[in-house]
Amino acid sequence: MTSPDGTQGVPDGGIPSGGGPHDGTPHDGTPQRPPVTEHRLHPVTPFRRAWAPLAVLAGWAAHDPNGAQEQLDRLTGTVLLLGLAVLVPAAGLYGFLSWWFTHYAVTDTELRIRTGLLFRRTAHIRLERVQAVDVSRPLLARLAGVAKLRIDVVGAESKDELAFLGEREARALRAELLARAAGFAPETAHEVGEAPARVLLRVPPRELARSLVLTGATWGSLCAALVVPAVLWLVTHSLWTVVGTALPLVGAAGASSVGRFVTEFDWTVSESPDGLRIDHGLLDRAHETVPPGRVQTVRIVQPLLWRWPGWVRVELDVAGSANSVLIPVAPRAVAETVVARVLPGVTVPGGLSRVPRRARWCLPVWWRGHGLAVTEAVFAARSGLLCRRLSLVPHAKVQSVRLTQGPWERRWGLADVHVDTGADKTVTARLRDAGEAARLLDEQAERSRTGRRDALPDRWMSAG
Amino acid sequence: METGSPEGTVAPADQPVWRGLRPGLLGVRRLLLVVWTAVLALAAGLLPGLLVGPGWAAWALLPLGCAAWCWWLLERNWRSWRYAERADDLLISRGVLWREETVVPYGRMQLVEVTSGPLERRFGLATVQLHTAAAATDATIPGLDPAEAERLRDRLTELGEARSAGL
Numbered sequence: 035m036t037s038p039d040g041t042q043g044v045p046d047g048g049i050p051s052g053g054g055p056h057d058g059t060p061h062d063g064t065p066q067r068p069p070v071t072e073h074r075l076h077p078v079t080p081f082r083r084a085w086a087p088l089a090v091l092a093g094w095a096a097h098d099p100n101g102a103q104e105q106l107d108r109l110t111g112t113v114l115l116l117g118l119a120v121l122v123p124a125a126g127l128y129g130f131l132s133w134w135f136t137h138y139a140v141t142d143t144e145l146r147i148r149t150g151l152l153f154r155r156t157a158h159i160r161l162e163r164v165q166a167v168d169v170s171r172p173l174l175a176r177l178a179g180v181a182k183l184r185i186d187v188v189g190a191e192s193k194d195e196l197a198f199l200g201e202r203e204a205r206a207l208r209a210e211l212l213a214r215a216a217g218f219a220p221e222t223a224h225e226v227g228e229a230p231a232r233v234l235l236r237v238p239p240r241e242l243a244r245s246l247v248l249t250g251a252t253w254g255s256l257c258a259a260l261v262v263p264a265v266l267w268l269v270t271h272s273l274w275t276v277v278g279t280a281l282p283l284v285g286a287a288g289a290s291s292v293g294r295f296v297t298e299f300d301w302t303v304s305e306s307p308d309g310l311r312i313d314h315g316l317l318d319r320a321h322e323t324v325p326p327g328r329v330q331t332v333r334i335v336q337p338l339l340w341r342w343p344g345w346v347r348v349e350l351d352v353a354g355s356a357n358s359v360l361i362p363v364a365p366r367a368v369a370e371t372v373v374a375r376v377l378p379g380v381t382v383p384g385g386l387s388r389v390p391r392r393a394r395w396c397l398p399v400w401w402r403g404h405g406l407a408v409t410e411a412v413f414a415a416r417s418g419l420l421c422r423r424l425s426l427v428p429h430a431k432v433q434s435v436r437l438t439q440g441p442w443e444r445r446w447g448l449a450d451v452h453v454d455t456g457a458d459k460t461v462t463a464r465l466r467d468a469g470e471a472a473r474l475l476d477e478q479a480e481r482s483r484t485g486r487r488d489a490l491p492d493r494w495m496s497a498g
Numbered sequence: 499m500e501t502g503s504p505e506g507t508v509a510p511a512d513q514p515v516w517r518g519l520r521p522g523l524l525g526v527r528r529l530l531l532v533v534w535t536a537v538l539a540l541a542a543g544l545l546p547g548l549l550v551g552p553g554w555a556a557w558a559l560l561p562l563g564c565a566a567w568c569w570w571l572l573e574r575n576w577r578s579w580r581y582a583e584r585a586d587d588l589l590i591s592r593g594v595l596w597r598e599e600t601v602v603p604y605g606r607m608q609l610v611e612v613t614s615g616p617l618e619r620r621f622g623l624a625t626v627q628l629h630t631a632a633a634a635t636d637a638t639i640p641g642l643d644p645a646e647a648e649r650l651r652d653r654l655t656e657l658g659e660a661r662s663a664g665l
Binding site: 188353432433434435436437438439440441444452454455456457458459460472475476478479482483 | 586587595596597598599600601602603605606630631632633634635636637
């Protein structure tokens with residue numbers, strides 16, 4: 035294995051762990067049979083931090099332009115130069131030190147990250163608990179040929195990320211992490227390499243653009259960006275107020291139209307033995323890998339205007355992961371085949387049983403949107419009248435089942451059934467008949483128990 | 499042990515055996531109710547009575563009336579709480595107006611917690627709380643005998659280990 039810059043291998047920086055490269059820390063007393071090679075991040079990393087103080091200054095200037103102008107007038111050229119002469123090397127030093135003190139190592143079962151200059155932090159991430167691995171390459175990082183690796187683990191509030199690694203290095207590390215997480219033998223783990231991927235779906239740019247045109251939120255934010263400043267101008271005639279409100283609105287409009295197009299550009303979903311891969315982005319390329327069996331819920335969302343082209347968006351929940359979009363837009367049939375690959379053995383149920391007619395007294399009009407289907411493999415609940423969302427939970431992913439019933443619902447003999455999943459998402463089948471709900475509660479507990487028995491193990495490749 | 503619901507009654511094999519909570523919990527809650535009512539009634543009676551006129555001290559009846567109603571509500575609520583250990587999951591049922599029934603499979607348990615505050619300890623009570631990977635799972639059983647709470651904790655942990663499954 036080569037380290038990012040090729041020089042920080044075993045000899046000087048990467049001392050085999052057990053003592054740590056910094057003397058006087060013999061705290062790590064556990065004996066390590068095979069020496070663990072520690073690595074540093076890519077040498078370009080310090081520059082990421084070096085500009086932070088300048089960004090703070092720029093942010094302050096943008097926030098309070100008049101104050102900044104005053105301060106600038108008072109400062110003479112020499113003071114300015116002196117300030118820069120102190121600030122830039124200090125920032126550079128900080129960047130350099132934080133890079134110098136960050137190490138990572140991969141062992142048979144763990145990824146270890148040691149970091150911190152004053153406050154030391156050591157994270158040991160168990161590989162079989164890894165929920166997803168993302169490699170992202172922001173625009174500048176792409177120019178520099180580096181990438182950021184992010185590891186999603188359940189329960190960790192801050193995502194552990196390695197920024198930045200060389201692009202090849204990042205890909206190799208991702209493949210190795212997944213191979214080890216999959217349970218390949220340690221000796222062969224880093225020779226397994228990238229698993230071959232098969233493309234399941236690629237979203238054409240034209241379809242993506244058309245789908246954004248058909249999205250209400252795009253038009254809503256554009257209208258807000260045009261109308262609100264105009265009205266404000268008529269009312270106040272104050273340029274600053276108008277500019278102050280227009281800027282965030284235009285920003286929001288841009289983010290919901292152009293921004294979404296740019297991030298969701300060339301969205302590719304592929305399938306490989308080490309999991310589901312999602313690649314996307316025009317300027318910032320992102321690459322996510324979700325190992326098999328990690329998907330907790332899948333939502334098929336269909337906004338009102340997407341009904342006539344028959345498009346849907348598919349979202350998924352993975353415990354500990356922030357990413358949720360699986361497919362930004364696709365014809366329903368295509369999306370359903372992808373869902374069938376993501377949740378093995380699951381077919382998206384077609385006919386849903388609707389709620390009883392008397393539910394209209396509990397939830398006028400919207401009661402029509404609710405529906406439920408329970409198959410051998412999934413619990414599927416639909417909600418929403420205009421924007422329909424169908425949530426699917428495989429029985430094996432159910433953490434607990436709850437039945438709730440308020441007084442008004444009891445008056446009409448109705449009850450809600452909630453299914454809680456590990457991604458902190460609850461799927462609710464609302465307004466079921468009370469008797470049916472009680473039966474559902476019982477059956478669901480039974481089904482999730484038997485569903486779990488034949489679920490994949492955490493180390494999916496070691497199963498056989 | 500006297501409990502709110504019939505305990506250990508002969509039931510068919512597939513029917514869960516429901517257990518209620520200790521009467522001590524009802525006692526603690528009623529004690530708290532009485533203390534707070536006394537404070538409120540004193541404030542509501544004394545202030546207007548002294549400032550405006552003796553007749554206005556009748557305001558004190560308002561908290562007293564509320565307390566009487568709550569006295570009855572507390573008992574209904576206490577009676578509604580019950581739990582059952584089945585072969586593979588734990589059932590918790592509670593609530594009078596807003597009823598909730600929770601099923602937690604043993605294999606999904608991440609952590610079992612037994613807590614007991616100073617007041618609870620004084621009255622010989624403990625609370626068992628179950629955590630799964632889903633934060634929405636709200637499986638709490640208050641008002642248990644400490645010995646029973648520990649038995650439940652050990653049994654749940656044991657069963658959880660035996661039937662453990664990942665996420």
